[in-house]
Amino acid sequence: AQSVTQLDSQVPVFEEAPVELRCNYSSSVSVYLFWYVQYPNQGLQLLLKYLSGSTLVKGINGFEAEFNKSQTSFHLRKPSVHISDTAEYFCAVSEVPRQLTFGSGTQLTVLP
Amino acid sequence: DARVTQTPRHKVTEMGQEVTMRCQPILGHNTVFWYRQTMMQGLELLAYFRNRAPLDDSGMPKDRFSAEMPDATLATLKIQPSEPRDSAVYFCASGETGIEQFFGPGTRLTVL
Numbered sequence: 001a002q003s004v005t006q007l008d009s010q011v012p013v014f015e016e017a018p019v020e021l022r023c024n025y026s027s028s029v030s031v032y033l034f035w036y037v038q039y040p041n042q043g044l045q046l047l048l049k050y051l052s053g054s055t056l057v058k059g060i061n062g063f064e065a066e067f068n069k070s071q072t073s074f075h076l077r078k079p080s081v082h083i084s085d086t087a088e089y090f091c092a093v094s095e096v097p098r099q100l101t102f103g104s105g106t107q108l109t110v111l112p
Numbered sequence: 113d114a115r116v117t118q119t120p121r122h123k124v125t126e127m128g129q130e131v132t133m134r135c136q137p138i139l140g141h142n143t144v145f146w147y148r149q150t151m152m153q154g155l156e157l158l159a160y161f162r163n164r165a166p167l168d169d170s171g172m173p174k175d176r177f178s179a180e181m182p183d184a185t186l187a188t189l190k191i192q193p194s195e196p197r198d199s200a201v202y203f204c205a206s207g208e209t210g211i212e213q214f215f216g217p218g219t220r221l222t223v224l
Contacts, residue, residue, distance in 0.1 A: 043215035
């Protein structure tokens with residue numbers, strides 16, 4: 001069965017600093033991988049997705065993620081964060097299209 | 113700007129009362145999902161539909177929860193009778209390709 005582990009529940013970082021949010025998954029088959037962002041009192045919004053092809057995936061708001069099959073990881077990165085990036089970030093995996101398993105989330109707090 | 117809509121956005125009710133939450137998926141999307149989000153459990157998939165037929169509702173407590181799609185523009189999630197432990201944010205999501213999911217803003221339910 002598929003599962004997702006987000007290793008950090010909280011990540012504080014200063015504005016304009018780089019950030020990496022870690023995500024590891026377990027699955028016995030090929031997977032699709034996603035990062036979603038949730039701003040306070042809002043639904044989840046897709047940041048980026050990996051379905052196939054290039055292992056480096058670029059998303060919205062300057063975020064990118066790299067799929068590493070050997071390490072079963074899909075870490076999210078941004079070279080320079082802004083205050084507006086403060087939100088909760090969810091990694092998700094899908095073995096079968098249409099059914100996602102979400103990680104527990106990482107709260108990113110950008111400090112001035 | 114197509115988006116998933118959910119009503120009501122907030123609901124406060126007393127234990128034992130019936131609660132109905134509604135979702136309008138994005139026009140043309142053939143897959144609809146219901147999720148529940150709590151601090152303790154995170155995001156949980158309750159049920160999902162494809163072409164209005166229920167495909168999986170194993171995440172849903174069967175004795176009190178029911179989910180339906182009376183037509184392609186409306187999905188409902190009903191709790192009867194409601195209990196305090198049902199207090200959560202309930203999200204609806206829809207998708208066209210069956211991979212990417214678009215989330216609604218959620219219904220925040222409080223059961224007293």
